[in-house]
Amino acid sequence: MNTMWYRAFWSLLTISILVIAVGVLLKLPQLMEKSANPSLNKAAVGPDTPYIVLGMGCFWGAEKRMQALTGVLDVEAGYAGGDILNPSYETLHDTEASIQAGKAVKNHAEVVKVYYDSRQTTLEQVLIRFWESHNPTQGNRQGNDIGSNYRSAVFYRTDEERQWAEKTRAIYQANLKTAGIAAPITSEIASLRNYTSAEAYHQDYLEKNPLGYCGLGGTGVAYFDPDMPVRTENPHSTQVAAAEQNWQQIKLNAKEQLIAFESVECGYCKQFDKEVLSAWKNPISIVSTNLTIPPDGWKLSQALFATPTIVLFRDRQEVARYTGYQGAQHFRKWLGDAALSN
Template identity: 50%
Template structure:
């Protein structure tokens, strides 16, 4: 009897705490809103609903995706109350089942099947993690399928069985996704709707195991679940033995990721850097290698040394100089960093390439982009490597009034690092003297 009274009081306290918060009016599932007689809907939990909303909205035939909450014991609650309740649950100070962050996916069955929608659901998050998704931990981030009729339940269970076999074949664990009738659905606050459209550089869970769902009718589906061999290209888990063990960059990307496409366009497709790089959409580290912590956004660029993560760069929205600065701090010595990022100057007559006269090229030590050719190098007697002409477009010029002097600073166009200064006392034909710190140049002989 005492146990019952205590439990009842705990539940009343939790419910009271919800009513004390500013609440959001619970609305019934809007099956008729923004839909037609030809559309259907299903409610899915994939962790943080910001990324889930974006991923599922990219499916052809999906007409609307709405962020919300569902599957809990309470109605009339909002984002902050759900976070507070989860915190209380984890501290054993509350009872009652919490809501999961979900998305309501409305689709046209004539243009896309429910199986395809569920296939993308399985592929676009990791359904084996229990009450978490990447770095987001708690029952409010659980994987879930909330159905509204018997046909949806049957198909949800069938696709779970198919995908579980595919995961097993790939060496992954059991699915923890709950498949239950929909209850207590609540539309999320307006600022959560289309969040990544409003905030292009916002948080977006990376998700995914890299294992493809074998759609019915595919040859792979007829022959059985996808094997590890069938996960070709960037979907296949990387093998550490095929990579550069001492130092390797791995770009963890995601399907239909606009930020990943932008990174490929700006950086990866122009790669000339000395450090080897490879891209994958499999979220696991290369076999026998280790990540320091889970991935939570795409793209994530990880630098491995001797099979272990030493640094990472998360997310990309066109900020090329920030990425190259991050990489520079991993590749350059402290002396080089001072020159490159603090506009430092090496002592005269100390650069190892000062007397370099072999045919070849001088490149950016981070990006590998060619800056000067040997044929433009000359002895200026100043103690610093000097050139009368850079490769067209390889450097940028900037006014520099530091140290009480008026000078023109020279930076690398590809990485933005400080190289030196340019003066007008050089030899013909340019009569320019590009006075460059040799320690931020890498020489590559022809």
């Protein structure tokens, strides 16, 4: 009897260990991604920890991008810059509807409050990541998210923060001009007011929902200050000059080519890569990139706004696109229909 109990006990213990091990293995990619920035440490944030409040469109993707910068301790999603006290997610959308109806009221922007360790990074580096990680020329929108609640903004608390925001804006505007982007930066630079932390379900959203929506990201132009030493940390995006050089190194079929525009924070992109690209057998060639611009001379029919976006080019002109990812079967059906189109 004791022997039977002993065997049953060890069998149960073995099964339990295996279940735990499998669970750890399944969670390992997420855990590795979460620890990509060893500086992240909410517990290290205190009343004197420096921070800056930034508007970069939808705060889910903005939070993820700013969390990746070494030296950032925590990033909190919130609302700032509007007239209403204690706003909520619903408040922003209701206020935007009122603005469209002609009401004279200023809406809050979706923002992220970026806490950083000044021993590991600087306000300048945080602002550089900000400029590189979204498109600051789009006015009251960011990609497909339209409205003043999605505007680009830097909300400062001190004159020093204001000066850094204006200085880095001027440098990045020059970078865009050099890259051939003539559009002016529209980012609001204003004193912080009426900041409110967003609801709990918005915090660390893409960590809890790795397949959640994430906008396209930056312009593809890296921040470059000719008076600043070369950074040791790779920028979030790639300079357009380098991007063109990279495109030149990739063999493309001008007659018919698929290009998958992706981003490093995009959970759906990783799923697409795993389920589709890793087993690619279609005769149409495909390449993937984290750039937000096609090769020189290749024309999009409309701006990209989210990832992944897979574009079919013929004679360097877009003829069809697939935005988002709804599974391999759904994508292959789209591709079959697109391949038959004229």
